[in-house]
Amino acid sequence: MKPKITIGGCLLILATAYSLAQESRIVLDQWWSPGQDEVLPREKAYPNSQGMLGVINDDAPVVTDGHAFFEAIGSNGRACVTCHQPADGMSLSVATIQERWQVTAGNDPLFAAVDGSNCPHLPQDDAASHSLLLEKGLFRIPLPWPGKDSHGKLITPEFTIEVVRDPTGCNTHPEYGLQSANPTVSVYRRPRPVANMKYIASTGGFFNIKTGMPLDKDPESGRSVGMNIMSDARAATLRVQARDAARTHLERKEELSEQQLQQIVDFEMQVFMAQSFQTQAGSLSDNGATGGPLSLLEGRRGLGDDFQTPVFGYFDVWRDASAAAAETPAQQEFRESVVRGNDIYMGRSFWISDAVHINSIGLGNPIKRTCATCHNMANTGMDLAPGYVDLGTTNMPTANNMPDLPLFKLTCNDKAPPHPFLGRVIYTHDPGRALISGLCTDIGAITMQQLRGLSARAPYFANGSADSLREIVDFYDRRFNIGYSQQEKQDLVNFLSVL
């Protein structure tokens, strides 16, 4: 037997053991605590329900003792790693959150009142006060209203905001709400994966082709940025983001030091992650397949919505049954399904309609295209242009039913160009980019996340409204009337699960 196969087989056994452990509800502790002070190795694989996620630190093993990303440098006992866990694709799955609640009887700093509860005024030892986090993996994101533009200037919004439904009590609260002394809108969002940042934290040209206006700029260097960080693209750079995260999530009173900032950004720029092993498919980087995190180190940045350099070309070797060298018919079958899923993603066209910043930018409404039209960035499946798009995940009437989320009514003034497909009165769970830009046309536009490590970090969409990959596919099928067959749905799910 070739040693390769032995390793593959070994991984298979591990993964099977893990699935068994899952089924018998044994908790495999992969939690990384703030101040754990161990070394995060150069390469490590973490089991998840689909197999394994690989995490690579390209520079060197990370000495986390004293490291600003890994130490509780704020006032609430949290570190950045609290919500950006290696085992969870540098994000945080709801399964992990529930596990922490159980293990710590709700006392983990993760559940801090500030944003780890539905609203800080609620009784904090009651699980119901943390329901959005425990059920959907959502943190409260309090944003000042009106907000400031990237120069720090107060914006003049094109719309007013009314709170129609306030299940968390936060948006109508006298201290935290819209009518408080510091008017604030609370929306609820999933953490985003902090890895593969080489692709995401990029610079840009001068114009944003989606809006025709200049891209935001790095306040320090003055260079234009790609505007793909955070659901609403409010952080121009990772440095801006880190300062904000320390002040909000960590409740740190003083500014981060230059050295801490540098340490955080250096770490973020060199950590890569992707699914590396799939229980049925086996290794994702053997025999010519190039999945897993390794190929991300040297990967190309750019467009992948073309035949020659596809967004995710990792599994093309599996097209050829003999080259795929499957060990069992089941493995062969799964690999073929992944290949079909990739072809659906790249090539199966449907009518993309009423999606602002895609259908409204000169492509036509509807446009007959594919998943890769929006998710076009090589290696990550984000949008190379600023990726905030109103897909309909937060706006009525297309949003999934989320009765526990706040509901806002936004009314645009008469002079403002209306939201192209919803007009001037819009009901939404999260105005997204519009909370930053104040533009009516941006209401409900959410920056797409990278499609890597999905198996490690359910639920999905910024508002956690899809519990599984299947629910994502079902959302698209409904939203765009695609008419996928059961087989096509399963192929897409299998494909997404190996990224």
Added chain:
Amino acid sequence: MKTLQKFTIQVLCLTVLLAVGKGAFAAEHEELVLPDNTNGQPISFVSCPAIQDTSTVPCWFADHGDTRYFLGIQQDIGAAFHPPQLKHRVLVEGRILDGYRLCGAPVIHPVTISVLPEMDLQCNEMVPAIPGIEPPPHERGAGPSNDGLEPRERAAPQPLPEPPFEAREFVLSFTFDSAVMRGTVTRIISQAFQYARQIDASAIEITAYRASSLLTGGQELIEQAHIAESRAEKLHTIFLEAGFDEDLFSVSASPGYLRGNGIADHLLRKAVIRVIP
């Protein structure tokens, strides 16, 4: 090496094609080039657009009277024709091109399309594919593009101007009731940036206009009163963001509006950037 790459690509394309089984991909075609048609009969109207499926990319139409005219096909953002949007009426301005039928319909060419900003839910006509009705030859199908290995287009650097420098005007045109700068406009703005930097401009004047469009039926459609200011303000912001000094600018919105006469009225919805040495 190169042949190998090409071969792999072909195999890949073929596999994708077979897998999808619909043939919904680009055939490698040159785009169809239509004659200038400078003397064609002018036509301007507002109506709901209609979209019709084909075996590849859809065709776009709009009705005037009893006639359904071909406007263009779905391509890419860089294409000259930007299709209409359902849920919106469209202002069509152009000339009737005699002797052509595309996607089975008479053709308006050249054509300017303005998606009217307010919604109209009655504009919702999608026609299924009709056998035999196909789009003209085109570059991009309904799937990925074919230019993955082509170098990205870069704006060709303009030759350095020689002194003595002269004042130069850069004219931008907009769709009806809109101040959005699409790619054609931002390219001209970039040229203005470049010239202003090259000659170290002492002043930059921005004048924005609004206009009316005279429809074929005799009705005059007038842009909203605030749209000239919107255009002027946005351009001002864009120049400041590009790093030009506030002191250089005089920015104005022309009072009143320019009156269209039914011929090339789209050229009146404009802004003029004057770069002065």
